[in-house]
Amino acid sequence: MANTIGPIAIGASADDASELATTAVSIVANPLANCDTAAVWNGWVFRGITIPAGCTITAAKMTVQFTSSTLDEPDVTISGLDTATPAAFAAVNGNISTRARTTATVNWSNTNAGTNDVDTADFTAIIQELYDSYGPYSNGVIGLVFTTRAGTSTRDTSVTSYDGSTTVCARLTISYAGPIELAGVVGGTGAVAAIENATI
Numbered sequence: 001m002a003n004t005i006g007p008i009a010i011g012a013s014a015d016d017a018s019e020l021a022t023t024a025v026s027i028v029a030n031p032l033a034n035c036d037t038a039a040v041w042n043g044w045v046f047r048g049i050t051i052p053a054g055c056t057i058t059a060a061k062m063t064v065q066f067t068s069s070t071l072d073e074p075d076v077t078i079s080g081l082d083t084a085t086p087a088a089f090a091a092v093n094g095n096i097s098t099r100a101r102t103t104a105t106v107n108w109s110n111t112n113a114g115t116n117d118v119d120t121a122d123f124t125a126i127i128q129e130l131y132d133s134y135g136p137y138s139n140g141v142i143g144l145v146f147t148t149r150a151g152t153s154t155r156d157t158s159v160t161s162y163d164g165s166t167t168v169c170a171r172l173t174i175s176y177a178g179p180i181e182l183a184g185v186v187g188g189t190g191a192v193a194a195i196e197n198a199t200i
């Protein structure tokens with residue numbers, strides 16, 4: 001059985017942030033800093049995530065809006081924050097780049113995203129790694145970060161932050177195949193067989 005949670009929007013100013021090449025971090029900037037510049041990071045913490053035990057992640061994406069049609073050409077690498085409970089960001093040098101990250105990464109490239117909603121590349125592998133390490137989730141927390149893939153000067157980003165809009169800031173959507181419980185009568189003996197946690 002397929003299940004989808006989200007879209008879950010960023011819920012507080014300190015739950016998205018950007019870090020400049022100087023390592024200075026802002027939790028109030030809008031848009032988030034251009035993370036197609038070398039050594040610049042964007043980060044997000046999503047809360048209220050519930051995925052029960054025995055599940056397999058089948059799809060995962062972020063939906064974002066760029067504030068400028070000339071800063072809408074992401075060529076970035078997406079990673080997860082490798083911790084059970086990612087903390088809110090703080091205006092402390094290196095507060096994004098120094099956090100532990102998942103082994104799984106996904107590249108996302110779009111040469112003309114525009115200024116309407118746009119979905120990232122699917123990052124199922126990242127969410128599956130986090131779920132395998134820290135799941136199941138009950139009102140849980142997942143963190144994600146972007147940084148440039150190649151540092152190309154012709155690519156750029158301008159992601160709308162929570163401080164720019166509480167409605168079109170980043171939103172996370174996850175789909176998963178979940179466990180079900182089945183029960184039935186077997187043969188003519190009247191015995192009842194219970195099949196628990198069958199994942200489909």
